[in-house]
Amino acid sequence: MAALKTVLYLLVYPGLIFLFVYSTFAEWFDRKVYARLQNRMGPTHTGRFGLLQPIADFVKLLSKEDVVPDRADKTLFSVLPVVGLAVVITAGLLLPVWYFEGSATAMVSFSGDIIILLYLLSLPTLILFLAAWSSTNLFSTIGGTRVLTMLFGYEVPLFMSVLSPAILANSWRLSEIALFYQHRPLLILPNLLGFVVALICVQAKLERTPFDIPHAETEIVGGTFTEYSGKKLGFFRLMTDIEMVVSSGLLATVFLGGFPGGLWLGLLQFVGKTLFIIFLLSAMRAMTSRIRVDQVVHFAWRWLAPLAVLQLLIVILIKGLLL
Amino acid sequence: MNDAQIIDILNTRFSGQVRDVTNPAVRRIFFTVEPKDLLAVVGGLKEAMGLWFLSTISGVDAGESFEIVYHFGHDHGNLNLRTRIPKADPHVESITRTSRGDPLRTRAPGHVRNGHRSYPRPASSPHVRRLAGRELPPPQGLEVRAARGGHPRR
Amino acid sequence: MKFQIPIGPQHPALKEPISLRMTVEGEVIRDADIRLGYNHRGVEKLAEQKNWIQNIYLMERICGICSHSHSTCYVQGVEKLMEIEPPRRGIFIRYLVSELERVHSHLLWLGVAAHEAGFDSFFMYTWRDREVVMDLLEMISGNRVHYAINTIGGVRRDLDEGQIKKIRDGIKILRERSEFYLKIGSTEPTFVGRLAGVGYLSKADAIALCAVGPTTRASGVAIDVRKDDPHAFYDEVPFDLITADTCDVLGRTVVRIKEVLESYKICEYIVDNLPAGDIAVKAPKKAKPNEVVSRYEAPRGENIHYIKANGTDKPERVKVRAPTLGNYAATVVMLRNGFIADIPLIFAAIDPCICCAERVVELVDARSGEESVVRFSDLRALAAKRRPVRSVKGNVPWPL
Numbered sequence: 001m002a003a004l005k006t007v008l009y010l011l012v013y014p015g016l017i018f019l020f021v022y023s024t025f026a027e028w029f030d031r032k033v034y035a036r037l038q039n040r041m042g043p044t045h046t047g048r049f050g051l052l053q054p055i056a057d058f059v060k061l062l063s064k065e066d067v068v069p070d071r072a073d074k075t076l077f078s079v080l081p082v083v084g085l086a087v088v089i090t091a092g093l094l095l096p097v098w099y100f101e102g103s104a105t106a107m108v109s110f111s112g113d114i115i116i117l118l119y120l121l122s123l124p125t126l127i128l129f130l131a132a133w134s135s136t137n138l139f140s141t142i143g144g145t146r147v148l149t150m151l152f153g154y155e156v157p158l159f160m161s162v163l164s165p166a167i168l169a170n171s172w173r174l175s176e177i178a179l180f181y182q183h184r185p186l187l188i189l190p191n192l193l194g195f196v197v198a199l200i201c202v203q204a205k206l207e208r209t210p211f212d213i214p215h216a217e218t219e220i221v222g223g224t225f226t227e228y229s230g231k232k233l234g235f236f237r238l239m240t241d242i243e244m245v246v247s248s249g250l251l252a253t254v255f256l257g258g259f260p261g262g263l264w265l266g267l268l269q270f271v272g273k274t275l276f277i278i279f280l281l282s283a284m285r286a287m288t289s290r291i292r293v294d295q296v297v298h299f300a301w302r303w304l305a306p307l308a309v310l311q312l313l314i315v316i317l318i319k320g321l322l323l
Numbered sequence: 324m325n326d327a328q329i330i331d332i333l334n335t336r337f338s339g340q341v342r343d344v345t346n347p348a349v350r351r352i353f354f355t356v357e358p359k360d361l362l363a364v365v366g367g368l369k370e371a372m373g374l375w376f377l378s379t380i381s382g383v384d385a386g387e388s389f390e391i392v393y394h395f396g397h398d399h400g401n402l403n404l405r406t407r408i409p410k411a412d413p414h415v416e417s418i419t420r421t422s423r424g425d426p427l428r429t430r431a432p433g434h435v436r437n438g439h440r441s442y443p444r445p446a447s448s449p450h451v452r453r454l455a456g457r458e459l460p461p462p463q464g465l466e467v468r469a470a471r472g473g474h475p476r477r
Numbered sequence: 478m479k480f481q482i483p484i485g486p487q488h489p490a491l492k493e494p495i496s497l498r499m500t501v502e503g504e505v506i507r508d509a510d511i512r513l514g515y516n517h518r519g520v521e522k523l524a525e526q527k528n529w530i531q532n533i534y535l536m537e538r539i540c541g542i543c544s545h546s547h548s549t550c551y552v553q554g555v556e557k558l559m560e561i562e563p564p565r566r567g568i569f570i571r572y573l574v575s576e577l578e579r580v581h582s583h584l585l586w587l588g589v590a591a592h593e594a595g596f597d598s599f600f601m602y603t604w605r606d607r608e609v610v611m612d613l614l615e616m617i618s619g620n621r622v623h624y625a626i627n628t629i630g631g632v633r634r635d636l637d638e639g640q641i642k643k644i645r646d647g648i649k650i651l652r653e654r655s656e657f658y659l660k661i662g663s664t665e666p667t668f669v670g671r672l673a674g675v676g677y678l679s680k681a682d683a684i685a686l687c688a689v690g691p692t693t694r695a696s697g698v699a700i701d702v703r704k705d706d707p708h709a710f711y712d713e714v715p716f717d718l719i720t721a722d723t724c725d726v727l728g729r730t731v732v733r734i735k736e737v738l739e740s741y742k743i744c745e746y747i748v749d750n751l752p753a754g755d756i757a758v759k760a761p762k763k764a765k766p767n768e769v770v771s772r773y774e775a776p777r778g779e780n781i782h783y784i785k786a787n788g789t790d791k792p793e794r795v796k797v798r799a800p801t802l803g804n805y806a807a808t809v810v811m812l813r814n815g816f817i818a819d820i821p822l823i824f825a826a827i828d829p830c831i832c833c834a835e836r837v838v839e840l841v842d843a844r845s846g847e848e849s850v851v852r853f854s855d856l857r858a859l860a861a862k863r864r865p866v867r868s869v870k871g872n873v874p875w876p877l
Binding site: 347348350351353375376377378379381382383384392394396397398399400401403 | 557685706767768769783785793798
């Protein structure tokens with residue numbers, strides 16, 4: 001019975017199907033906000049208000065011909081999209097929004113799970129690099145090297161800024177961090193600097209403008225995704241969407257006080273807070289232009305890392321003074 | 324400098340080398356030069372008038388010969404230098420001032436970096452190689468391949 | 478370790494086929510090799526088989542964005558050959574369309590450059606405003622592209638009061654938006670970070686390589702055919718020659734936006750001072766044997782047509798040199814020592830109109846370096862020999 005329940009949780013809620021539906025909705029929201037900021041319409045045709053457009057795109061990709069290049073490493077090439085999808089869905093299971101069995105607020109929750117979540121969110125970057133490498137295409141190789149170069153820039157500030165509220169809350173467990181900020185909402189304010197830094201780093205992790213240099217269409221055709229088509233490309237795109245939802249969920253948990261209120265209210269809060277963060281990410285995407293990879297690293301080490309260190313210092317100070 | 328002054332310079336300074344100076348419209352001057360005097364006249368014009376801008380080089384099929392027209396532009400209009408080369412031996416020197424000898428003759432893998440030869444085609448559709456007649460960058464540089472098809476005279 | 482990246486002939490950065498083969502080392506470009514010829518249509522040869530009037534429409538179709546510049550340059554030349562002078566009203570309307578075309582071309586370029594830099598919002602905004610210009614041009618001439626408003630001896634359509642009022646309103650909207658773009662284009666940090674210092678072309682290089690248009694004006698070289706070789710109209714219109722000193726892509730962007738603002742001034746001068754009268758004079762069918770060089774300032778630079786007549790109703794020789802061809806030599810110099818990430822921007826900054834700049838090329842054997850000239854019929858025979866024509870497979874099962 002428990003096994004059946006676990007399987008149901010893994011497949012339906014909060015697992016595969018819920019994350020699939022919600023991340024396609026988040027992609028719709030992102031595309032609509034981006035389009036409206038550009039004086040365009042965005043998806044309007046498929047389904048009411050174009051809500052089914054991302055699902056339609058996914059289904060279309062599933063039905064297209066799947067071409068594997070001759071000289072590519074076939075096993076690696078084919079397995080990577082699935083592995084990527086599995087990684088981000090697993091990361092999603094760690095978010096403290098699912099209310100079952102008493103007070104447990106995440107499907108999997110243990111001390112140190114914030115580190116595991118951050119690690120699981122770094123894996124897609126490495127998977128993209130491996131995907132680029134195994135494609136043996138010139139443009140993919142350049143895209144792959146750019147992915148790794150960007151990793152050197154944003155990873156450190158992201159870790160530092162996400163771990164600052166954890167340090168203030170004195171715990172490495174996501175549910176406890178969320179609980180801490182729910183009881184003391186004023187302490188969210190000292191973490192705002194970290195919030196801004198983390199937003200920018202998440203934008204870089206998701207490879208969206210201004211950091212979409214690894215798959216810059218006008219320069220290297222598709223970057224990592226040049227040789228991918230059909231189902232594999234569909235899975236990669238779904239992986240990016242779910243990564244966006246999970247990253248916003250992480251930011252909402254750590255910086256915006258989690259999702260209190262039981263099953264339905266908690267879900268509503270989850271939707272509301274993640275959409276707010278996705279709105280900020282879309283606005284950033286619409287308002288800036290792409291910057292070069294050396295400029296990304298320069299910007300990250302010149303501005304983001306020092307600000308993240310500053311945030312850490314603020315947290316340590318407050319911890320010493322108040323607690 | 325207006326047209327009259329330019330015609331004056333052409334007639335006095337280059338009297339032996341230039342002939343048939345015409346001025347069919349305001350700010351348009353045409354004159355003819357022998358192929359052997361080409362480099363000297365172009366260099367002299369650069370000195371005398373500061374002429375540096377070459378718009379283009381046209382090739383016209385004139386039956387037994389090719390007529391190459393160099394169109395120079397400057398603040399006071401347009402100066403057109405004509406020269407004729409026989410179809411049997413369609414070579415003309417480049418007016419490019421190249422540095423370090425003639426770097427465009429180096430053979431690079433897969434390419435012949437020589438932009439200066441015109442060469443004959445079968446009689447049905449003659450071909451004139453357009454010269455990159457401007458100061459080109461140092462070696463391993465530009466390879467602009469341009470040519471133009473003329474047509475047999477009706 | 479050097480290796481060659483092919484940008485083109487098919488590439489998302491290029492709107493038309495051209496092959497740029499870059500030799501790169503890491504992310505730095507060491508050398509560039511430009512190959513033309515993918516879009517050659519034999520326009521010059523075709524022009525010798527059509528009469529003077531038909532050639533107007535042929536010349537227009539050399540390019541879509543700068544169609545009016547080719548047609549006007551040709552018509553100017555032919556009018557000189559036939560020794561006819563179009564009436565003032567015709568000239569004013571002709572150059573009104575020219576300046577509106579310059580506006581539309583520069584707004585298009587701005588959007589394309591923004592898209593190459595990744596700034597899609599800017600791209601969407603400028604192309605939305607381009608619709609205003611396209612609507613004005615459609616109102617004047619009936620077409621959004623290929624206006625076909627020129628005829629030998631004048632223009633084909635007249636302007637009435639209602640149209641003039643709409644032109645004035647349109648220019649007012651465009652002017653305030655263009656000033657907004659000037660602000661964004663020169664101050665938005667991420668965008669300027671992509672443009673500044675990229676594609677450096679020193680003034681000496683620009684002069685030595687005979688670059689034309691905004692590319693060379695951004696390097697401080699003050700040449701503009703409208704000022705140097707003015708036709709019947711440009712010596713009386715007050716406008717400024719825009720140059721910049723930064724010698725990079727940012728300079729070219731600023732030069733183009735400022736030129737757009739100057740074009741609004743010229744358009745307003747035209748509609749304010751439009752003389753009354755005819756719009757065209759009758760042109761003879763044949764032209765006396767003569768030759769003429771016609772120069773025109775297209776949005777991309779100096780457009781030069783060399784037309785030779787031989788007394789019949791068809792030209793003897795029409796030679797077209799579009800401005801982009803003049804900028805290719807400068808492009809190679811600009812690409813050297815740039816980054817791969819800058820290739821689309823550097824190439825887009827010369828405003829390439831590749832189909833204008835097509836020339837016949839010779840075939841080079843990749844292994845031996847032998848050059849040869851091959852007839853088209855021989856190429857077809859070779860292709861047919863290598864790959865026999867297969868019949869199309871019917872009733873292929875749908876994969877789903």
